Amino acid sequence: MPVRAFQNESEFVRWLRRIVPARRGRLKLGIGDDAALIGVGRGQELILTTDLSIEGVHYLPTIHPPRSVGHRALARSLSDIAAMGGTPRFALISLAISRRTTRRWVEGFYAGLLDLAGRFGVAVIGGDTAIVPDRTVIDVIVCGEVPARRALLRSGARPGDHIFISGRLGLSALGLRLLRARRRPRRSAAPSPRLFAAAIRAHLYPEPQCALGSFLARRRLASAMIDVSDGLSTDLAHLCAASSVGAWIGEELLPKPQPADFGRAEQWDPTDLTLHGGEDYQLLFTVPRGRVRQVPREFQGMRLHWIGAIWVSKRVELLRPDGTHRRLEPGGWDHFRNPRD
Amino acid sequence: MPVRAFQNESEFVRWLRRIVPARRGRLKLGIGDDAALIGVGRGQELILTTDLSIEGVHYLPTIHPPRSVGHRALARSLSDIAAMGGTPRFALISLAISRRTTRRWVEGFYAGLLDLAGRFGVAVIGGDTAIVPDRTVIDVIVCGEVPARRALLRSGARPGDHIFISGRLGLSALGLRLLRARRRPRRSAAPSPRLFAAAIRAHLYPEPQCALGSFLARRRLASAMIDVSDGLSTDLAHLCAASSVGAWIGEELLPKPQPADFGRAEQWDPTDLTLHGGEDYQLLFTVPRGRVRQVPREFQGMRLHWIGAIWVSKRVELLRPDGTHRRLEPGGWDHFRNPRD
Numbered sequence: 024m025p026v027r028a029f030q031n032e033s034e035f036v037r038w039l040r041r042i043v044p045a046r047r048g049r050l051k052l053g054i055g056d057d058a059a060l061i062g063v064g065r066g067q068e069l070i071l072t073t074d075l076s077i078e079g080v081h082y083l084p085t086i087h088p089p090r091s092v093g094h095r096a097l098a099r100s101l102s103d104i105a106a107m108g109g110t111p112r113f114a115l116i117s118l119a120i121s122r123r124t125t126r127r128w129v130e131g132f133y134a135g136l137l138d139l140a141g142r143f144g145v146a147v148i149g150g151d152t153a154i155v156p157d158r159t160v161i162d163v164i165v166c167g168e169v170p171a172r173r174a175l176l177r178s179g180a181r182p183g184d185h186i187f188i189s190g191r192l193g194l195s196a197l198g199l200r201l202l203r204a205r206r207r208p209r210r211s212a213a214p215s216p217r218l219f220a221a222a223i224r225a226h227l228y229p230e231p232q233c234a235l236g237s238f239l240a241r242r243r244l245a246s247a248m249i250d251v252s253d254g255l256s257t258d259l260a261h262l263c264a265a266s267s268v269g270a271w272i273g274e275e276l277l278p279k280p281q282p283a284d285f286g287r288a289e290q291w292d293p294t295d296l297t298l299h300g301g302e303d304y305q306l307l308f309t310v311p312r313g314r315v316r317q318v319p320r321e322f323q324g325m326r327l328h329w330i331g332a333i334w335v336s337k338r339v340e341l342l343r344p345d346g347t348h349r350r351l352e353p354g355g356w357d358h359f360r361n362p363r364d
Numbered sequence: 365m366p367v368r369a370f371q372n373e374s375e376f377v378r379w380l381r382r383i384v385p386a387r388r389g390r391l392k393l394g395i396g397d398d399a400a401l402i403g404v405g406r407g408q409e410l411i412l413t414t415d416l417s418i419e420g421v422h423y424l425p426t427i428h429p430p431r432s433v434g435h436r437a438l439a440r441s442l443s444d445i446a447a448m449g450g451t452p453r454f455a456l457i458s459l460a461i462s463r464r465t466t467r468r469w470v471e472g473f474y475a476g477l478l479d480l481a482g483r484f485g486v487a488v489i490g491g492d493t494a495i496v497p498d499r500t501v502i503d504v505i506v507c508g509e510v511p512a513r514r515a516l517l518r519s520g521a522r523p524g525d526h527i528f529i530s531g532r533l534g535l536s537a538l539g540l541r542l543l544r545a546r547r548r549p550r551r552s553a554a555p556s557p558r559l560f561a562a563a564i565r566a567h568l569y570p571e572p573q574c575a576l577g578s579f580l581a582r583r584r585l586a587s588a589m590i591d592v593s594d595g596l597s598t599d600l601a602h603l604c605a606a607s608s609v610g611a612w613i614g615e616e617l618l619p620k621p622q623p624a625d626f627g628r629a630e631q632w633d634p635t636d637l638t639l640h641g642g643e644d645y646q647l648l649f650t651v652p653r654g655r656v657r658q659v660p661r662e663f664q665g666m667r668l669h670w671i672g673a674i675w676v677s678k679r680v681e682l683l684r685p686d687g688t689h690r691r692l693e694p695g696g697w698d699h700f701r702n703p704r705d
Contacts, residue, residue, distance in 0.1 A: 133384075
């Protein structure tokens with residue numbers, strides 16, 4: 024599918040950085056990180072982020088119930104705040120509703136969104152609304168806070184830092200594939216029932232890692248952080264590019280489902296899902312060598328996995344258990360290349 | 365055109381207010397005003413607003429050049445900040461770009477947007493982008509500031525307050541009609557050349573009234589304020605509803621073009637354009653009787669017109685020069701009733 028304006032998202036962001044006047048004054052961080060950072064005094068900085076959720080692009084009416092659409096639309100922005108180490112406070116919702124939409128859908132959408140907002144202490148304070156003839160477009164804006172000078176950027180990783188990931192990866196991508204295939208958990212031909220349920224849940228109702236992000240920022244444990252929204256391979260590349268470094272990842276260190284979990288079905292490759300599956304909203308962070316011991320093995324019941332390290336080379340490599348290695352190409356989501364219909 | 369979810373925008377906002385948890389803590393003002401207000405200490409409050417601009421709904425590719433689309437998309441949000449008496453500081457741009465869009469269009473869009481941002485000292489600090497198969501949807505988020513307890517709300521009007529409007533109304537609506545009719549300024553059959561140029565300019569490149577809004581807030585001159593985005597009749601109804609009051613407007617007090625300006629063309633009714641034409645982004649504000657004398661006749665070269673007063677009755681009436689009066693029905697823009705194609 025040709026997109027006439029720009030080849031891909033990176034080209035667009037590079038172009039935007041060139042034409043937008045440089046940051047100044049109280050603006051700490053502009054275009055290119057998970058969110059923008061503004062000094063407001065009182066020892067606090069403000070975080071602003073906005074995320075589009077588009078019918079047929081970010082969600083499919085045949086797969087995602089309205090509650091899930093509302094949950095996921097807000098979760099994307101909460102995860103951006105988590106990735107800066109901040110605490111989300113306020114949200115605005117811009118909703119271009121398709122003329123086809125029923126009141127029931129709008130009610131389900133807001134129920135899912137407000138449920139998640141309530142659990143995270145986020146107040147919905149405004150927005151805009153319009154009716155459109157074709158597809159629904161949602162934009163969720165979240166305003167968060169972080170103690171001054173504690174925000175975690177993508178650009179802070181240094182050679183020698185260890186790389187960590189929270190929780191499990193690839194679950195959401197597996198859930199999407201299961202939902203698309205309309206599979207039910209069956210003996211041996213599909214993933215195990217427990218993995219099945221976890222994958223569907225991870226896809227429809229992902230949990231932003233705000234508590235972990237805030238913990239890492241307050242304790243000054245991490246040197247850089249990003250949330251895994253586009254897939255590990257893609258988001259690690261973003262972090263490395265922002266930090267002007269490279270990295271290696273140990274394939275056997277990756278927190279992936281065991282082959283037995285997948286039954287006999289050959290079409291699910293656990294490594295592929297773990298490396299390239301998006302929308303898990305786990306946190307990928309780097310820790311200076313001297314602080315690695317202070318990183319807990321678990322945080323609120325969720326494992327934190329050491330998966331590799333930053334090095335001087337600009338390359339990003341995947342090390343295999345047999346000692347061979349290959350370049351880890353970004354294989355995740357690019358919003359300019361993969362519109363879904 | 366039937367919209368299945370809600371009858372109109374007011375019904376949607378009422379429903380939203382009911383389901384969204386009530387304001388609390390540092391949140392001063394939530395859904396229903398021009399923008400949301402948040403206390404951040406340091407004697408300042410933060411204003412957050414977001415506005416959609418949708419291809420075929422808020423702008424037409426055949427009429428609006430990309431520079432104008434960028435300008436207007438930002439102007440809508442800047443005007444919301446102006447309507448609270450605030451000063452805009454930062455903007456985020458969410459852009460769902462149609463696959464058909466050319467790079468030239470995107471460049472023109474950002475040129476128009478950044479030009480306006482630069483003139484108002486607004487830094488563009490982030491956003492989100494995606495490609496969509498059909499129409500382009502733009503969401504502009506602006507963060508502004510206002511001294512604590514000085515923000516002007518829609519809800520502050522009291523009986524006896526005088527009603528003022530800045531500049532001229534109906535120019536933008538006239539400009540849109542001229543652009544739609546592809547008229548050129550001709551002798552006698554069309555508006556006068558000066559009015560013609562002013563109308564086209566007012567429509568394509570409206571000027572948000574941030575300096576006036578901030579002046580009125582700092583001097584504590586106004587009791588309530590709203591920007592005229594949907595048309596005087598509609599926005600006055602919004603202000604009156606928020607303040608639980610009514611108002612009368614003197615037809616001969618309205619700042620409308622003289623009949624001579626319109627040449628022989630009968631299709632432009634100056635009163636109709638002035639009462640119901642939207643997108644002028646002038647400020648409509650109320651002033652307590654005791655402070656009326658302190659309102660200057662002009663602000664930075666722009667006339668401030670006294671046009672009526674708030675009264676105890678909940679009715680909104682138009683008083684004619686002959687002493688008769690009629691109910692002033694909201695005749696402007698409703699985003700739920702008038703999708704443009």
